Amino acid sequence: MIVIGAGVEQSIDPAGDELGRDRIGYGPTMSPLALYDATHGTWHLGERAHRERFALITHDGRGVLAVAVDRVEPADPGPQGSGRSVIHGEILTTGHPMYDAYVGAPSPIPPQRNPVGYFDAPEEQTACACGCDEPLPAGKHFASGHDQTALHERVRQLGSVVDFIAWFDRTHGYWPDINVVYEPVTLKDGSLTGAPARARHRLGCNHFYLDEDGRILNRPRLASLEEMASLRPCKTCQDASAKAATKK
Numbered sequence: 450m451i452v453i454g455a456g457v458e459q460s461i462d463p464a465g466d467e468l469g470r471d472r473i474g475y476g477p478t479m480s481p482l483a484l485y486d487a488t489h490g491t492w493h494l495g496e497r498a499h500r501e502r503f504a505l506i507t508h509d510g511r512g513v514l515a516v517a518v519d520r521v522e523p524a525d526p527g528p529q530g531s532g533r534s535v536i537h538g539e540i541l542t543t544g545h546p547m548y549d550a551y552v553g554a555p556s557p558i559p560p561q562r563n564p565v566g567y568f569d570a571p572e573e574q575t576a577c578a579c580g581c582d583e584p585l586p587a588g589k590h591f592a593s594g595h596d597q598t599a600l601h602e603r604v605r606q607l608g609s610v611v612d613f614i615a616w617f618d619r620t621h622g623y624w625p626d627i628n629v630v631y632e633p634v635t636l637k638d639g640s641l642t643g644a645p646a647r648a649r650h651r652l653g654c655n656h657f658y659l660d661e662d663g664r665i666l667n668r669p670r671l672a673s674l675e676e677m678a679s680l681r682p683c684k685t686c687q688d689a690s691a692k693a694a695t696k697k
């Protein structure tokens with residue numbers, strides 16, 4: 450969680466503010482939205498800010514606003530920009546665990562000179578994906594080294610790495626170049642049907658639709674990791690891929 454200490458509300462010249470605001474900081478009569486506008490930027494944020502899912506604005510040692518971070522971006526991306534960033538996100542309210550734990554409560558970090566700090570909140574920890582229950586900070590899947598152990602325990606169940614690869618290729622198929630999805634479209638005008646793709650293809654296979662001028666109607670795009678795992682490879686593309694492999 451990003452923890453930002455906001456100062457007392459003050460009027461500023463909009464011409465001198467990268468967000469064009471006329472006031473910044475915390476005022477006791479501000480609505481949550483006004484407080485968000487006055488405090489979600491502009492800050493010097495490190496790399497870590499981009500991995501954090503929540504931000505807490507504090508004032509005078511107490512939490513005053515909790516935000517679920519959507520994205521962190523430069524206040525002014527131009528070459529004349531200040532290098533300061535803005536946090537964009539959703540204002541949290543009563544009932545959200547981060548709001549309930551930190552808004553109106555003492556700041557989770559001790560007073561510091563830098564207005565920007567970080568806190569590993571217990572509410573945002575996740576358990577290690579190997580199943581060992583070790584709590585992890587937000588954004589991490591495994592405790593250090595546990596991914597290797599979990600993977601090799603599975604390899605050992607099937608024997609050696611050779612046996613594991615043979616099993617993987619037999620059950621899932623090894624088709625790394627069958628990695629393109631054509632978005633389903635209507636034949637009439639090529640508009641997207643919104644339906645999910647049913648198979649993945651090689652780029653350049655002719656399993657798309659052409660209009661009268663020979664333009665491709667379907668929009669090809671790279672398959673996501675999830676689609677690489679869940680979509681079957683097109684049979685014709687498999688044959689083409691196998692032929693290409695034996696030619697080498």
Ligand SMILES: [Zn+2]
Pocket residue numbers: 577578579580581582583591592595
């Ligand atoms: Zn673990």
Ligand SMILES: [Zn+2]
Pocket residue numbers: 649650651654655656683684685686
């Ligand atoms: Zn195909």
